[in-house]
Every structure is written in C-alpha cells, then in structure tokens.
Amino acid sequence: MANIKKLKLLNNIQFIYEIALARLELQSFNPDLKVTNDFREFEIKDDGNFNELKRRLAYFKTVNGEYSDYYYLQEYNQTKSVNQFLTHWIYPYKGKFHPQMIRALMNVIKIKEGETLLDPFVGSGTAVLEAQILGVTGIGIDISPLCVLISKVKTESVDVIDEIKKYKDYYLFKKNSKEPSDERVKNFYKVAEMMAHSDQSRRGRNFDSSFVNDALKMIASVEDYSNAIKKHNLKIGKTKILEDDIRKIPLKDESVDGIITSPPYSIALNYVANDAHSLKALGYDLDKIKEDFIGVRGTGLNKFELYDKDMEKAYSEMYRVLKKDKYCVVIIGNVTFQGQEINTTQNVIDYCEKIGFRTIKKMEKIIYGLYNVMQKEYILIFQK
Ligand SMILES: C[S@@+](CC[C@H](N)C(=O)[O-])C[C@H]1O[C@@H](n2cnc3c(N)ncnc32)[C@H](O)[C@@H]1O
Numbered sequence: 001m002a003n004i005k006k007l008k009l010l011n012n013i014q015f016i017y018e019i020a021l022a023r024l025e026l027q028s029f030n031p032d033l034k035v036t037n038d039f040r041e042f043e044i045k046d047d048g049n050f051n052e053l054k055r056r057l058a059y060f061k062t063v064n065g066e067y068s069d070y071y072y073l074q075e076y077n078q079t080k081s082v083n084q085f086l087t088h089w090i091y092p093y094k095g096k097f098h099p100q101m102i103r104a105l106m107n108v109i110k111i112k113e114g115e116t117l118l119d120p121f122v123g124s125g126t127a128v129l130e131a132q133i134l135g136v137t138g139i140g141i142d143i144s145p146l147c148v149l150i151s152k153v154k155t156e157s158v159d160v161i162d163e164i165k166k167y168k169d170y171y172l173f174k175k176n177s178k179e180p181s182d183e184r185v186k187n188f189y190k191v192a193e194m195m196a197h198s199d200q201s202r203r204g205r206n207f208d209s210s211f212v213n214d215a216l217k218m219i220a221s222v223e224d225y226s227n228a229i230k231k232h233n234l235k236i237g238k239t240k241i242l243e244d245d246i247r248k249i250p251l252k253d254e255s256v257d258g259i260i261t262s263p264p265y266s267i268a269l270n271y272v273a274n275d276a277h278s279l280k281a282l283g284y285d286l287d288k289i290k291e292d293f294i295g296v297r298g299t300g301l302n303k304f305e306l307y308d309k310d311m312e313k314a315y316s317e318m319y320r321v322l323k324k325d326k327y328c329v330v331i332i333g334n335v336t337f338q339g340q341e342i343n344t345t346q347n348v349i350d351y352c353e354k355i356g357f358r359t360i361k362k363m364e365k366i367i368y369g370l371y372n373v374m375q376k377e378y379i380l381i382f383q384k
Contacts, residue, residue, distance in 0.1 A: 003046040005064045009039075010071065010100075012082045013059060017365040017379070018100070022059035025107035029053055056134065058103035069232055070103065073133065076224035078217050086129070086225045087154040090218055091191060092198055093124035093147075094274055097262060097331070101379075102130040105260050109327035109381070111136055113235065115257035120246040120318060125151025127260050128239050135235040139256065141242045141249065143292050144271060146194065146278050148243040152184070153191040155239045157222045158229070160184045164219060172212050192218055194278040201277040245292055247313040251321045259318050262331040263311060264295035266344045267303045272296050304342075312351055319355050322384045328357065331365075333377035345378045357382035 009022055019039050026033055026042055029052065034043040042060075054063045061071045077085035083098050111117055113135035119127035122140030124147060131138030132155050140151050157164060163185045169175040171189045180186060195218075196211035229236060244250050246263075264271065272279065272290045279286060290296050294314070298306040318328055330352075334344050349359055361381040 005044050005046050005050065006036075006062075007042045007044065007053070007057075007060050007064070008062045009041070009059055010061045010074075015366065017363060018059055020363060021101065021104040021108065021379075025058060025104040026053075026060075028108055028110055029056075056103075056107055058100045058107065069234075070100075072232055073228055076221075076228050078221045078224065086133075086228065087157065087218075087221050088126065088129060089221065090154055091124055091150045091195055092202070093150065095262070095269060096124050097126040099126055099130050102127050102260060103134060105329050105379070106130065106134060106136065106258070109258045109260075109329060111258040113237070116255070118249075118251070118256040118259045118318075118321065119261045120249055120259070120314070121261050121263050122151050122241065123147050123262070125154045125241070128241065129154050132237045132239050133234060134237065136237045138237055138239045139242070139251070140240070141244050141246060143243070143245055143294075144275070144279070144289075145243055145282060145284060146275050148241050149187055149194070149282070150191055151241045153187050153218075155241070156184045157188050157218075158225045158236075160188075161219075161222050161226050164188050164222065168215070168219065172215055188218070188222075189215065190282075194281060197277045197281050246294070246317060247310060249317040249321050253320055254323045256321050257323055257326055259322055259328040260331075261318075261329070263314060264293075264307075265333045266307055266335045266342055267295045267337070268333075268335040270296050304337075308347070311348075315348070315352055315357075316355055319352075319357060319384060324384055326384055327360070328352075328382045328384065330380045330382070331377060332380065333375060345380070348380060352380075352382050357384060 013019060029049055030044045030047060032045050036043055050064060054066060055069050057068050058070055060068050074085045079089045088099050116137040116139060117131045118139045120141045122128060122142045125140060128138035128140040128151055142148055160182055163180060163182055167180050167185055192211055192215035195214040196207050199205040199210040200207045242250060272286055272293055276286060294310045295307050322328055330348060332345055332348055334341050353359060360383050363379040365377045365379055367375050367377060
C-alpha cells in the first residue's frame, strides 16, 4: 500500500496526555489516521502534505522514515534534560511549560506561520520561543520584570550572538573597557548574573564561578540556536515581550490568532518570593511589586477573592483580544488549601462559558513533581 504513511513517536514520550496530544496534532493536518504498534506509531493516507508534517509536528520522531525538524532541534541541548534544549533551559524558573506541548498545541489550534500567538502570563518565555521556532509571531506579557528579561534573552540573543561573544572578556574576565551599547547584549549578561544569584541562594554555589559557567553555557546554547536556524532553514517568527498587566492587555480587540497560557494556579505559588533573590538583585522593591501579582495579592481568605476577581478580568481581556472563531488554551490545576481542594479548573470553565467561550476540550494531564507527588493539571481548549 504505497499511499500509506507511517509516523513514529519520539522515544521520550511517556505520558498519556502526550500521546493524546500527538493524535490531536496529527488529526488537525490529517483527520483520517490509525494508531498502530501499541500506541508507538500512527498511519495516515498520503495526502501530499508530507513536508508540512515533517516541519511542524511536535511529538513525532519520523514521518515516513525521515526525521522531523523537531527531532533534530531537540538534539541541540546543552543540558541533561530532554525538555531543556536550545535556549529553553535558561534560568531555573519554577513551573515552565514543556516546549513540546506548546508546539503540539499550536498545531492543534491550527496557528499558521506569520499569525500571532499570545501568552499573557509568559513566565520564562517557553511559548514565545516555541512560536518563534515555528515562524509564528509571539507576544508575551508578564507583570514580572524578571520574566520579561528572561523571555527576551531566550528569544533575542540569537540576533546578536557575535556581539555577545565579543563582550565575553569584558563581562567574564573584566577585560576591555567599554560597555556594550546594545540592550540585548546587556540583558544577556544580566540573566547570566541572575542565574548565578539563583545558584548561590538555592544551591549555595560560589557566585563568581557560577556566573562564568552559566554565561559560557548560555553562549553555547545561543550558538546552537543560530546553527539550527541555518542548518534546518528555519523561518523565525517575530517576537514582542511586554512588561504589563493582563488585567488590561495593551492590545487591540480581536488582534491575535491564538492564546496559549498558564495562569498562576490560585494562590499555589508565590512568584515574588520564589524569585526574590533575582528581583532584589535587579533593584526591585518586593512589597511594591507584589501588589500587582495575581495570586500573591492580599492576605488570608481575601487572597482567594482577589484571585477570582483578577482572573475574571484576565479571561475577559483574553476574550476581547482574540479573533472570532479562534482558540484559547488554558493550562491550569486545582490546589489544595488547608486540606480542601479548590476547583479552580471548573471555575475557569464556568466563567469562560459565561463570557462567550465554547469549551472544546478538557484534557487531563498528570505530572510528577518533586518527591513523586502526583499532581493533576488540565489542558482546557476554548473557542471564541
Ligand atoms: C504559571 S506562570 C507561567 C509560566 C510559563 N508558562 C512558563 O513556561 O514559564 C504564571 C505567570 O503569571 C505572571 N503574572 C502574575 N500576575 C500577573 C499579571 N497581573 N499580569 C501578567 N502576568 C502576571 C507571573 O509573574 C508568572 O510568571
């Protein structure tokens, strides 16, 4: 049967939600598919879009015997973790997305090259970097100046890799006298410094040697990225990162083609305390900054009320800026407070449906956290 094509999953697929997403992403290109070989392979009828599949798919190692682009891209990895390839690993931010999931979701919501993806809680920048790699325009917003800085460095450094290397001696060995004028070069070394602060405060490492090690490894990753673009002929998307508040998104009505985001899970994680060392090193007043962080504002039970009100504003804003018929993906989990589970997920669905979204999918996602604590998250797909 010459007109059947076989697709093999990547070797590192281990969760059911990954297989489910793999099927969904493939289905969005070719609805007529078959799962074979105990969920390790898929079969589709040949419809001539072989190159597009090879170029876009996230969870597949081979398409008709040829390696996918993403298989190659994941090989550019300076770390030991499969998820931390290219510049994804930069800064140990808690609660990063898996990059593979973002790429698959972009396929599921059918976002095309040149269209615009928004992540209004951009955090460490995973979604905008993945958009960039796929040739999609990425807009990232975060209230945290540290997140804005990290996201910029992950996506902008590749444009100034030669300048970054030129100033290596100046920053690492205090040689050369003049400071660079390019903001992107300064930002790059600022993030290396923030990583060294983190190594020092979280792992008790020596600041100076951490700074040198982190900066060198970051340079190697940006070079990897630069080489990957050339070797695999990647068309890189434009990126815009804004330090702003989701409760008032600085974008026009119906201006984005898709949203993929993960808000703070109720009051589960204190993003200010978590990155206190870096925010302080950047010169911020933590008490002041805290006032605008969703899930951190307020005290006691008032915290929950503020969270709900803030998130209603956030979802309404996301609805406003999204084009009609387009999709908004929210990754969210329930948290337990004083022994009681808070059903944040259902609250999101109820509110989003109230403002006009249709729920297309609620996909369960189990994650194994630290000390093997099992945590459940959901991938919610809404359509406007
Ligand atoms: C779950 S994290 C996002 C992590 C991200 N998906 C990643 O891959 O790194 C949630 C983010 O929401 C941000 N945030 C909190 N309040 C905000 C607000 N009012 N406006 C925009 N972002 C806010 C926090 O700074 C945090 O980075």
